Amino acid sequence: MSPSVDWAALLPQIFLGGGSLVMLTLGTLVRKRAPWWLPNVLGIGLTLAAFGSVVWQWVRVQDPSRGAFSTIAGTVQIDGFAVFLSGVVVIAALLALVFAPFSIRRAGLPPEEFSVLLLLSAAGGVTLASANDLIVLFLGLEVLSIAAYVLAALDLRRAGSQEAGLKYFVLGAFASAFFLYGAALIYGAAGSTKLDSVAAALAAGAGSNARGMLLAGFALLLVGLFFKVAAVPFHAWTPDVYEGAPSPAVAYMAAGVKAAGFAALLRLFAGTFSASSADWRPAVAVVAVITVLAGSALGVISGDVRRLLAYSSIGHAGFILVGLESAGANGTSASLLYLGVYAFMALGSFAVVMVMGRDASGSQPLAAYDGLARRSPWLALGFTLLLLAQAGLPFTTGFWAKFEVIGAAVQSRTYWLAAVSMLGAVVAAFVYLRLVVRMYLVRPGADGDALASQKSGVGLADDSRSGDEDSDSRPPVAVPRSVGFVVAVCAAVTLFFGVWPAPLLNLAGDATLAVLGG
């Protein structure tokens, strides 16, 4: 009765999930209050251990004599795809933990709970990436999301954070219900919850006698997962949550939670349901187009940097959906590449946004970046690089990601999708360039509106009104070493692999999705 367990396959979950539970218990046992940095350092250690085991799994999976394998009666599957996205989730948690201390200190986040929840969420993400069963997939999705809901609300003293947590929780619970109902209908149509059995049943024509049930199952699964990856029209929570939640949590959400949500989407649709791709491809194509266009257009009109980056993350989700739509190995590896490079852009960008702080109303107007290049040139340079990469400029990883995704769309002969997403990329470029222009060319206080909205800023300038026209009397932004490190790493990765993309392309190309029997 008891299935055999390959513990090596579960090492990342053991480090992340088990480690965080031990941390939580020990934290309540010690009488004396632990120093605030201890949970953070422990969390970094655990994520490093998890990353080490992910690398080890990658070596094992890529070894041609061993290859992909499944364990626990075929419910967990370790293939290149699973290991790649586990790596992205773990890196997101790691870098978020590295630059979190600044936010923990300033906003007074509970340090222990922050680390524990981040690790638990990452454990859910890893489970989601390597799940080979609808039930395990749901389990991973819930562990991932529930921890993320609490992370969003962790800044207990700020009402905006609690609002973010509540919105994310209520809407996320809805989406989970959609997912669960979809999974039930797929089980009804295909007769199994195991993904390889479902794939075999679909290939054998299981859907033909219960076609309505199968299609409804696809639709509900898509709705549930579109919500998690913030695709339009299921995106409405994103700007509010990204604006209100603590920045390290937002960085993890944009990089890690999105990657895990796409892990489920890609494994289910590009993998398991590939036999009926004619049924779901039109729906994904429409959502991809709306997401790319709406994400870019709404970014243009938003006046808050956090909301702007939230809309930009919606736009990026649209591009990754373009990769999913092409429904092939090329499209999947293009989506994986995009998720990998976007994780670094998002983490770096939100680290910058974090040090720029909030004004009295809890927002961060675009004017906060006026003349940043003169005050803090290195910070401005790093942020510029990350923004240009998000815009998809050549010699950054963002260019290669967009190139691969659109190339996959062209290869699958959906030319209109490729054309419209290129148009969306142009519109989105305006959004990022506007911020860059503000950092380099706009003098602080040059326009009256910007000045008015800067009044009584917290992390922003307090004395900008008294400064004369020519010189900027605002002090440089204080950048702690941890934040500088994260921004530097993200910008370096973005630039280095943008100039020399071969290793990254090979890595994403090797991350194949296997449909194995248990």
Next chain:
Amino acid sequence: MSDFLRSYLTVGIFALLAVIMVALMLTLASVLRPERPQKQKYISYESGVDPVGEGWSQSRLRYYLFGLLFVMFDVEAVFIFPWATRLETYGVFGLVEMAIFIFILALGLFYAWRKRVLQWV
């Protein structure tokens, strides 16, 4: 339409009947009943006593916390009962699994206890 979906037809018909019944009775009542509106009739009913104060009231946070802890064990019971009815089939493996499950839930209770949620002060 498959047999499986056809069996849902019964549910659909019942749902439709329920909607029709309610609509019919409400319309009939509004046509037949005498209607003499008075201000007092629109006050919310509180066992015949005039209502005092606001409709919103604050309740103590600890009720919420106890409710949350109750849900934890409620969910635990949902999983334990089906497991208990099939105890022989799952054997030692099931026993170990359930022990791990209860242990992790107990960690949550332990955390709540150490954070002084259980003190009723």
